Amino acid sequence: xxxxxxxxxxxxxxxxxxxxxxxxxxxxxxxxxxxxxxxxxxxxxxxxxxxxxxxxxxxxxxxxxxxxxxxxxxxxxxxxxxxxxxxxxxxxxxxxxxxxxxxxxxxxxxxxxxxxxxxxxxxxxxxxxxxxxxxxxxxxxxxxxxxxxxxxxxxxxxxxxxxxxxxxxxxxxxxxxxxxxxxxxxxxxxxxxxxxxxxxxxxxxxxxxxxxxxxxxxxxxxxxxxxxxxxxxxxxxxxxxxxxxxxxxxxxxxxxxxxxxxxxxxxxxxxxxxxxxxxxxxxxxxxx
Numbered sequence: 001x002x003x004x005x006x007x008x009x010x011x012x013x014x015x016x017x018x019x020x021x022x023x024x025x026x027x028x029x030x031x032x033x034x035x036x037x038x039x040x041x042x043x044x045x046x047x048x049x050x051x052x053x054x055x056x057x058x059x060x061x062x063x064x065x066x067x068x069x070x071x072x073x074x075x076x077x078x079x080x081x082x083x084x085x086x087x088x089x090x091x092x093x094x095x096x097x098x099x100x101x102x103x104x105x106x107x108x109x110x111x112x113x114x115x116x117x118x119x120x121x122x123x124x125x126x127x128x129x130x131x132x133x134x135x136x137x138x139x140x141x142x143x144x145x146x147x148x149x150x151x152x153x154x155x156x157x158x159x160x161x162x163x164x165x166x167x168x169x170x171x172x173x174x175x176x177x178x179x180x181x182x183x184x185x186x187x188x189x190x191x192x193x194x195x196x197x198x199x200x201x202x203x204x205x206x207x208x209x210x211x212x213x214x215x216x217x218x219x220x221x222x223x224x225x226x227x228x229x230x231x232x233x234x235x236x237x238x239x240x241x242x243x244x245x246x247x248x249x250x251x252x253x254x255x256x257x258x259x260x261x262x263x264x265x266x267x268x269x270x271x272x273x274x275x276x277x278x279x280x281x282x283x284x285x286x287x288x
Contacts, residue, residue, distance in 0.1 A: 095265040102278055105198065108136055108259045111274045112195055113283035114185075114247045121192035122165045125199035132161035134199030137257035141202055144225070144232040151228075153221040154206035159213050159253065161203075163196040186249050190286065195237065200257045202234075217252035229255060230263035239272045245282040246273055 128138030
């Protein structure tokens, strides 16, 4: 029996196109197999993880000769400055110069003289029912009178207190007639320029002297009053040797109520006149 051998395709049988197709198919199969092999090989081989290079430890280098390591200057600790506590404008025992006006006719601090007439010029205060003085001056006079009696200096009396504008005009006219203008101006005030018109001025004496003011200055009562009047709110308004400032001769009997605060401050500072205390111009004469 004859044995058959596989028949090889004869390229000449089907022509060149079939042979070319066979070669292309073979190459495609080989390419696919090669791709699969490569993908498997790369998938199974892990990618090495990069290792960070170790940082070399620096080797200490000695300081050069003569080099001194600088020492840090300590920062000073600042102590906060405490906020100062301001004192009150005027506490206990403090004199407050803004307490009253020196211009208002009704003020107990009003300064009236030959250069400072009252405003209004015909001003009239509210008077006490017993003493012919403005109410606050009358209350202070009662206390002063009791103190003089307690000191056994006699009984204080009120020779003259409030005078109206009209009464003062008559008083000045009489002085002018008797003594002439120069002396009249030194003894009496023009109406509207008199402290008596404020109701705060009191011409005083003692009953032992018959309430005469002319003899009061040489009495023990006068010395006591001059020393202690400030305690009750009074000052001797026209002191010795200060006519060039006040415009009037020494009148130890003429007390002026200014209140305890101002009278005490004037006594403490040894300032004798209102003009000097308030730093006002001297008023020895009238303007015309």
